[in-house]
Amino acid sequence: MPNPKKDRNSRDNYDKGDAKGPSRMRRAKKKICAFCVDKVTDIDYKDISKLKKYVSERGKILPRRISGNCAKHQRQMTVAIKRARHIALLPYTSD
Numbered sequence: 001m002p003n004p005k006k007d008r009n010s011r012d013n014y015d016k017g018d019a020k021g022p023s024r025m026r027r028a029k030k031k032i033c034a035f036c037v038d039k040v041t042d043i044d045y046k047d048i049s050k051l052k053k054y055v056s057e058r059g060k061i062l063p064r065r066i067s068g069n070c071a072k073h074q075r076q077m078t079v080a081i082k083r084a085r086h087i088a089l090l091p092y093t094s095d
Helices: 004-008 048-052 071-086
Strands: none
Touching: 048 071
C-alpha cells in the first residue's frame, strides 16, 4: 500500500520552471563591509553617528547578514556599541 502523503510532498514532482521549484531560489548580492572599504583598524565607541547606523529602531544591534560587516568588524562594532551604551552615549532602548 503506497503512502499518498509521501508522493504528494515529494520534491521530485516539481518541474524546474514550477513556481515552487529550484529556479525560484535567488541569491542575494553580497554586502561589502563598510569598515574594510574605509580601511578602518579600530571602531571608536565615541563615534555615535556611525554606531547608530548599526542599531535597530528597537535598540538591538543589527546582525552581520543585515549590516554587511565582516566578522572582525562586527565583533569590534558590537563591543563599541556596548561601551557607548554603558557610558550613556547610546541608549539601550529606542527613544
